[in-house]
Amino acid sequence: MVPQTYIADIAEFAGKRVTVAGWVYNKTGKGKLLFIMLRDGTGTIQAVVFKGNVSEEIFAACENLPQESSLRVTGTVAADARAKGGYELQADDVEIVHSAADYPITPKEHGIDFLMDNRHLWLRSAKQHAILKVRHEIIKAARNFFDSQDFTLIDAPIFTPNACEGTTTLFETDYFDTKAYLTQSGQLYMEAAAMAFGKVYCFGPTFRAEKSKTRRHLTEFWMIEPEVAFYDLQQDMDLAEQMVEFIVGSVLENRRDELEVLERDIAKLENVSRPFPRILYDDAVRILREAGADFKDGDDFGAPDETIISEKFTKPLMITHYPAAVKAFYMKRDPQRPDRALCVDMIAPEGYGEIIGGGQREDDLDVLVERLQKHNLPLQAFQWYLDIRKYGSVPHAGFGMGLERAVAWICGRSHIRETIPFPRTMYRLNP
Template identity: 60%
Template sequence: MTKTTISEVHKFVGNEVTIGAWLANKRSSGKIAFLQLRDGTGFIQGVVVKSEVPEDVFQTAKSITQESSMYVTGVVQKDDRSPLGYELLVKNVEVIHQAVDYPITPKEHGTEFLMDNRHLWLRSRRQHAIMKIRNEIIRGTYEFFNNNGFVKVDPPILTGSAPEGTTELFATKYFDENAYLSQSGQLYMEAAAMALGKVFSFGPTFRAEKSKTRRHLIEFWMIEPEMAFYEFEDNLKVQEEYVSHIVQSVLANCKLELKTLGRDISKLGNIKAPFPRITYDEAINLLHEKGFDDIQWGDDFGAPHETAIAESFDKPVFITHYPTSLKPFYMQPDPNRNDVVLCADLIAPEGYGEIIGGSERIHDYNLLNQRIEEHNLDPAAYKWYLELRKYGSVPHSGFGLGLERTVAWISGVEHVRETIPFPRLLNRLYP
């Protein structure tokens, strides 16, 4: 007996194999039963012909219920009609566990019902495809940074201070001290960059933001590189090369998943560096031209504004040089303009909004100390962060990419709740 997986059946054309699988769906037409099988690596159709198998095997194939588990033995055949390109001519079915009254049937279900059953919804073709694309983006992330001399560093999740203030943080007690769930590993990554040059982190972050939009999660994952001796322009170059890399990786390695989702891959094929850039000032003017008369210089952009700006480009677009008043305390001022900082948000096409925020960081001790005071932050909590500017300070830059928004954009999914295995939303902590 040769055991294999669905993703490996192409190696066994004409041979008999056994696959451990679940029944995703089935249909029968008298003397033939068609089993839609899944095993975690993919989906394949198993064809059971009554005249070619013992009667008990055919009856098992006809009676087995959705999401029952089994070992299926059969001969691998090429089939150009199949999305996979192969099917299984079934010879035997050995039931492991018979599922009863599986709640998610092929009919339409409401979002709340599906979210309540997220632990089961993950088994569907669509969710399987999204998770495979997420995995490929993660794989491509490690590939890009490892190939470009970055060192993976893991910042703490429990912190005593916040990069952007504490208004949107989850507070907890750390024995006799106050602590917070991290909203970013950036400050710690700056320390790591001073030790290791070019670093990146990949981990969960938390925002206690009471938002219900399709772009927001309470718990999400961030990729956060930080680079010593990298100035503003250097930073933008790394960002566009990284995003280009992960998009092209998904196109190369997730063709079947993109097809399952009905993604228009022609829009993704064009995502290659360099990306267009406009300043915040130019973005304000563009919005006025598009009829957004209410927005004024100094206002932050909302989702409708970002979408309108992105519509003018066929690639992600950098919006640079935001007003100082809109951005966190650590961003380096433009040497030619005190009222803006050397930062950029990368806006994805097709209405997916900001996927990256980044900047050159302040490397002057006195200026950073002044900014901490202006933002009414506790100097004692940031003593270690200031010391990075006290002992061998250098220009440095970094950015953070939100994984779930990026997955949503690349896969063409409407809402970020589908881009993470178990989403944490404003009113959802179950399952």
């Protein structure tokens, strides 16, 4: 019995006869010699089919193999400098599992709309494959980070009865005789959970029905949201900084090949080490003024503003103490400057924009009730949330990291739509 192996492990079998199962990634030939680039999800290897080494029938069948046909190739693993990856498979037997129809995605250029229509197939391409491997690494690293620090994973609900922040548009759905909304954040539930478990986080999909049409927005995206009881803003920032450093470090350690496929400037990622710069909103405004940007003091930063500010730094940048007026109702205000919120946004370098938003939460019942009323939010729906301030209220803080934005930054992709397997945007629900 010939052992079956994955391409990633091929070096262990140098000189041995093995079977590799996969798909035809690309094919070229030279008369009596065929080169089949075989892809199995773990890597690619060149299978060399020489007419003299296989039966007439097999050679004829291989000559006409369309791209993405599925095969089991048996042969001897040989080190060869002429082969990409250093090893090739000198085939002596080929089993065609399925001969593919004309595959739409060729090794040439394609437009984004066509590729997105064929997203279910595009996932097989090298760069898309690499991005999603990095995405997996980031998820794994984030979870390892929190798990190793004794955080408890608490899943937040997807169906929610009310708006978390009340400002952005929610997807509405029929829920028996009433309305339910798809969650836009697990944060409020994490605040409740933090009072039960101390250190918690959730990781799940979130939904925003905003009519945003930019390279940084999806209608369905994933967030990792830690929340810690008795934390203040500074501790919250320390946590965010440690997490990002850990995630980037994990990707550099375990997904270097993928970063190379993506032609990512690795030096820029290697530079992501603590401490990250921390500046006040007012400092950021000053940077914008010096850069000659047209910016009204008191406003939130737009995407171009964030780019200008982040260009002054080579590491992720944390901006704190925004005007409370532009931030959500649950943000605690700075006792020293009551018009400022104890909040933090982390801006990724290289113009990738905000990847983290968070801060210390308002823990005073009366202040929170007043804030809800000012925002015209239904008190009734927030009773459970107010209970958190009624029964042993404590200072607490947390943040949310947009997974896809982090993936886009770490992978150096200009558009967020490539960082999730099947993106949902304003204009795309398929496939």
